[in-house]
Amino acid sequence: MKIRTLLTSGALAAALVLGLAGCASVNTVEPANPQAKPDKVADKRVITDNTLNEIAYVVEVDRALSPGGLPRVQVKLQNLKAAVKNVNYRFQWFDAQGFALDDEATQVISIEGGDSRDVQDTATSPKAVDWKLTLSESVAYTPGFGPPSTRSPVR
Numbered sequence: 001m002k003i004r005t006l007l008t009s010g011a012l013a014a015a016l017v018l019g020l021a022g023c024a025s026v027n028t029v030e031p032a033n034p035q036a037k038p039d040k041v042a043d044k045r046v047i048t049d050n051t052l053n054e055i056a057y058v059v060e061v062d063r064a065l066s067p068g069g070l071p072r073v074q075v076k077l078q079n080l081k082a083a084v085k086n087v088n089y090r091f092q093w094f095d096a097q098g099f100a101l102d103d104e105a106t107q108v109i110s111i112e113g114g115d116s117r118d119v120q121d122t123a124t125s126p127k128a129v130d131w132k133l134t135l136s137e138s139v140a141y142t143p144g145f146g147p148p149s150t151r152s153p154v155r
Helices: 002-021 050-055
Strands: 057-065 071-078 085-094 107-111 116-122 130-137
Touching: 050 057, 050 130, 071 085, 071 107, 071 130, 085 116, 107 116
Parallel strands: none
Antiparallel strands: 057 071, 071 116, 085 107, 085 130
């Protein structure tokens, strides 16, 4: 009976430790009067998965030109959940006729609970005029073992 109580207590303690390890949250500090003046983009969203929208909520979209004159875009994603979540994302660029210019590799990022992360991409062609960001929840990625693609998430 005593062994059973010890096993039950040990299992309860292990479950508590594992449960607390999965609940990560963040605190942030930033300038009260930021100097950056982003060029905000009005965006159109097609939300087919409300859970994904809570894991990778699009806070804002900004655009700029790269030093080489190529269009670039940055999207701020926020994880509204309490636990860390992994998100797949892929940018695609289009020319003035709406044709896809390239097929970018899918990237994976981890977003801590309550935190936000910026994902960005720069067009590879000066013909690029529009872009599309595709998001999905990643269930196969383990933080620390690297994303399935070697392409850097920030360019």
